[in-house]
Amino acid sequence: NAGVTQTPKFRILKIGQSMTLQCAQDMNHNYMYWYRQDPGMGLKLIYYSVGAGITDKGEVPNGYNVSRSTTEDFPLRLELAAPSQTSVYFCASRSAGVLDEQYFGPGTRLTVT
Amino acid sequence: GENVEQHPSTLSVQEGDSAVIKCTYSDSASNYFPWYKQELGKRPQLIIDIRSNVGEKKDQRIAVTLNKTAKHFSLHITETQPEDSAVYFCAARDWNSGYSTLTFGKGTMLLVSP
Numbered sequence: 717n718a719g720v721t722q723t724p725k726f727r728i729l730k731i732g733q734s735m736t737l738q739c740a741q742d743m744n745h746n747y748m749y750w751y752r753q754d755p756g757m758g759l760k761l762i763y764y765s766v767g768a769g770i771t772d773k774g775e776v777p778n779g780y781n782v783s784r785s786t787t788e789d790f791p792l793r794l795e796l797a798a799p800s801q802t803s804v805y806f807c808a809s810r811s812a813g814v815l816d817e818q819y820f821g822p823g824t825r826l827t828v829t
Numbered sequence: 830g831e832n833v834e835q836h837p838s839t840l841s842v843q844e845g846d847s848a849v850i851k852c853t854y855s856d857s858a859s860n861y862f863p864w865y866k867q868e869l870g871k872r873p874q875l876i877i878d879i880r881s882n883v884g885e886k887k888d889q890r891i892a893v894t895l896n897k898t899a900k901h902f903s904l905h906i907t908e909t910q911p912e913d914s915a916v917y918f919c920a921a922r923d924w925n926s927g928y929s930t931l932t933f934g935k936g937t938m939l940l941v942s943p
Contacts, residue, residue: 761932816929
């Protein structure tokens with residue numbers, strides 16, 4: 717199993733541009749999450765999904781959108797990128813059963829200038 | 830929602846010493862508390878977790894303790910080694926619209942000197 721994969725690894729955006737961060741998992745996990753990690757600030761939840769077609773906002777959803785059309789994929793869309801969205805983005809997934817461990821992807825480092 | 834405070838933000842120890850990182854949480858309904866280790870440039874990885882029906886859990890050199898009354902939990906690393914150097918995050922289960930999410934602390938950078 718590849719686990720949780722993310723693309724791209726790095727990206728530089730200009731202010732106002734848009735992009736989609738890709739996340740996929742091959743563990744048949746129902747739950748998927750998007751976090752952003754700023755220096756010294758831990759991980760903040762942007763959006764999460766509990767299954768295909770079901771998404772909900774986390775702590776910091778403004779400026780982002782998500783969709784979940786399949787169990788495997790959970791893309792994060794940035795519209796009108798702003799410097800405040802410069803961060804490292806992590807996708808994570810876990811099963812819906814009693815096991816609570818979240819498995820993280822390798823992350824995407826995004827710079828908005 | 831849940832609020833998790835983590836201390837200290839930086840911890841420097843000599844190889845072989847013990848290290849303790851402490852976290853407090855606000856929501857008494859939280860019942861799951863994981864600890865993640867993140868090496869520089871890498872993804873967070875779970876190292877140990879504890880549920881609210883248990884007071885302590887050990888796995889070789891690491892242990893976690895939970896005090897539900899005081900709403901705090903701690904990570905203990907004994908006989909530290911240079912490869913323990915990393916950022917450690919605590920987290921607590923939060924409930925959003927009836928679904929389980931995690932709220933993370935801000936992290937502790939542990940530096941183990943040879």
